[in-house]
Amino acid sequence: xxxxxxxxxxxxxxxxxxxxxxxxxxxxxxxxxxxxxxxxxxxxxxxxxxxxxxxxxxxxxxxxxxxxxxxxxxxxxxxxxxxxxxxxxxxxxxxxxxxxxxxxxxxxxxxxxxxxxxxxxxxxxxxxxxxxxxxxxxxxxxxxxxxxxxxxxxxxxxxxxxxxxxxxxxxxxxxxxxxxxxxxxxxxxxxxxxxxxxxxxxxxxxxxxxxxxxxxxxxxxxxxxxxxxxxxxx
Amino acid sequence: xxxxxxxxxxxxxxxxxxxxxxxxxxxxxxxxxxxxxxxxxxxxxxxxxxxxxxxxxxxxxxxxxxxxxxxxxxxxxxxxxxxxxxxxxxxxxxxxxxxxxxxxxxxxxxxxxxxxxxxxxxxxxxxxxxxxxxxxxxxxxxxxxxxxxxxxxxxxxxxxxxxxxxxxxxxxxxxxxxxxxxxxxxxxxxxxxxxxxxxxxxxxxxxxxxxxxxxxxxxxxxxxxxxxxxxxxxxxxxxxxx
Numbered sequence: 259x260x261x262x263x264x265x266x267x268x269x270x271x272x273x274x275x276x277x278x279x280x281x282x283x284x285x286x287x288x289x290x291x292x293x294x295x296x297x298x299x300x301x302x303x304x305x306x307x308x309x310x311x312x313x314x315x316x317x318x319x320x321x322x323x324x325x326x327x328x329x330x331x332x333x334x335x336x337x338x339x340x341x342x343x344x345x346x347x348x349x350x351x352x353x354x355x356x357x358x359x360x361x362x363x364x365x366x367x368x369x370x371x372x373x374x375x376x377x378x379x380x381x382x383x384x385x386x387x388x389x390x391x392x393x394x395x396x397x398x399x400x401x402x403x404x405x406x407x408x409x410x411x412x413x414x415x416x417x418x419x420x421x422x423x424x425x426x427x428x429x430x431x432x433x434x435x436x437x438x439x440x441x442x443x444x445x446x447x448x449x450x451x452x453x454x455x456x457x458x459x460x461x462x463x464x465x466x467x468x469x470x471x472x473x474x475x476x477x478x479x480x481x482x483x484x485x486x487x488x489x490x491x492x
Numbered sequence: 493x494x495x496x497x498x499x500x501x502x503x504x505x506x507x508x509x510x511x512x513x514x515x516x517x518x519x520x521x522x523x524x525x526x527x528x529x530x531x532x533x534x535x536x537x538x539x540x541x542x543x544x545x546x547x548x549x550x551x552x553x554x555x556x557x558x559x560x561x562x563x564x565x566x567x568x569x570x571x572x573x574x575x576x577x578x579x580x581x582x583x584x585x586x587x588x589x590x591x592x593x594x595x596x597x598x599x600x601x602x603x604x605x606x607x608x609x610x611x612x613x614x615x616x617x618x619x620x621x622x623x624x625x626x627x628x629x630x631x632x633x634x635x636x637x638x639x640x641x642x643x644x645x646x647x648x649x650x651x652x653x654x655x656x657x658x659x660x661x662x663x664x665x666x667x668x669x670x671x672x673x674x675x676x677x678x679x680x681x682x683x684x685x686x687x688x689x690x691x692x693x694x695x696x697x698x699x700x701x702x703x704x705x706x707x708x709x710x711x712x713x714x715x716x717x718x719x720x721x722x723x724x725x726x727x728x729x730x731x732x733x734x
Binding site for chain 2: 391
C-alpha cells in the first residue's frame with residue numbers, strides 16, 4: 259500500500275506546490291486545446307446550422323458520414339494529418355510537424371465532426387415557430403441567424419465544451435503530430451505516457467489528477483448548461 | 493372600393509408535399525378595416541395568412557401591396573417591418589417578458605430609452621406591467637398570448653395579422669382579448685384576422701371571407717354575408733349572429 263500512498267502524496271505535493279514542470283505541461287495543453295476548440299467552433303457552428311436548416315440532396319449521406327466521424331480514433335486523424343504535413347506531404351512546405359500549430363490542425367479536424375453533430379442536434383430540436391416568429395417580427399437574415407444562436411446558446415456552449423473535453427484528453431494526435439517536445443508540444447496526456455514509462459509515476463499521477471479534475475469541471479458545466487434543474491427558467 | 497384595398501393576391505397556389513393546399517384566384521385586404529378569414533380545419537386559412545404577411549414567400553402567384561407587385565425573391569424587409577403577426581400558439585424567446593416585447597424594436601435599431609418607454613406604455617395597456625421582469629418560460633398560456641399581443645403592437649404596424657389568437661385561451665382571457673382588442677387597434681391599422689369566435693366576428697368584422705378546401709368560397713362585407721354558407725357544423729352558431 260505504501261507504494262500508492264507515497265505516489266498520491268507526492269502527486270498532491272507537486273500540484274499544491276505548483277511544480278514548474280507540471281504547470282508548464284498543463285498550460286501548453288490548455289493553450290493548444292483552447293485554440294483548437296475555438297477554431298473548430300468557428301467552423302462548426304455555421305456548418306451545423308447549414309446542415310440542420312437546409313434541405314439538400316446529399317443531406318442524408320452527410321449526416322451518416324458525420325455520425326461515423328464521431329467515433330473517429332485519434333490515431334487515424336494522427337496518421338492522416340501526419341501524411342499531410344510531414345516533409346513529403348502536400349502541406350510539407352509549411353513545416354508544421356512537431357509544432358503546436360500542427361497539433362491544433364489535427365485536433366481541429368478531430369472535433370469538427372463532434373461539435374458539428376452536437377450543435378446540429380441542438381438546432382434540429384429547436385421549435386419551428388422560432389423562425390416564423392423572427393420573420394414576423396421583422397428580422398433580417400442576419401438577425402434571424404443571431405436570434406437562432408442566442409436561442410440555442412446553452413446547447414451550443416455545451417457542445418463546444420464537449421469538444422474541448424475531447425481534445426484535452428486525446429493523446430493520438432498530440433503524440434504523433436506534436437512529438438512530445440518538452441516545453442513546446444508536451445501536453446498533459448503525452449507527458450503522462452512518457453513519465454510513466456520513465457518510472458516517474460508520481461509526476462504522471464499528478465497530471466492525471468489534474469486532467470480528471472478538469473474533466474469533472476467540464477462535465478459539471480455541460481450538465482448544468484444542458485440539463486440543469488433551472489433549465490426551464492432561463 | 494378598389495382604391496381601399498391594401499393587399500391583393502392573384503392566382504395564388506400553394507403546394508405542400510405535392511398536395512395543393514391553397515388555390516385562390518383573387519383575394520383582397522381592405523385598408524383600415526377588420527378583415528376576417530373563416531373556414532373549417534384544413535381550409536388554408538393559416539397558409540393564406542402566412543402568404544399575406546410575407547412570412548411564407550414560397551408559392552405560385554402574385555401579391556400586390558398598394559397596387560405594387562411584390563418580388564418574392566426579395567427579403568422585403570422594409571415591407572415586412574410594417575406588418576405584425578399574432579400567432580395562435582405564440583413563441584417567446586429565452587429571456588424575460590420585457591426582452592420579448594422589446595425585441596421587434598431592437599431589430600429595428602430603436603434607441604434603448606425609446607424602447608423602455610414604449611414597452612412600459614404597451615404593458616400598461618395590456619395589463620402585464622407586473623410580468624415585465626419575469627422569465628418568458630414561467631408564463632401561463634393566457635399571459636404568453638398577452639405578451640405576444642404587446643410584442644406585435646409595439647411596432648404600431650400598418651397591418652396586423654391575427655391567427656386564431658384566442659383558440660387556445662380560457663373564457664376569461666378570450667373576454668379580455670375581445671374587450672380590449674378594438675381599443676388596442678388604432679384607426680389607421682388594418683387587421684386581418686383568422687378566427688372561429690363568432691363573438692369576435694360580431695364585434696369586430698367589417699369584411700369576411702370564407703375559405704373552403706383551399707379556395708375562396710365567398711368574400712364580402714359583413715352586412716350582406718349569408719351565414720348559411722358556412723356549411724354544416726358552423727352554420728347554426730354563426731346563423732345566430734344575423
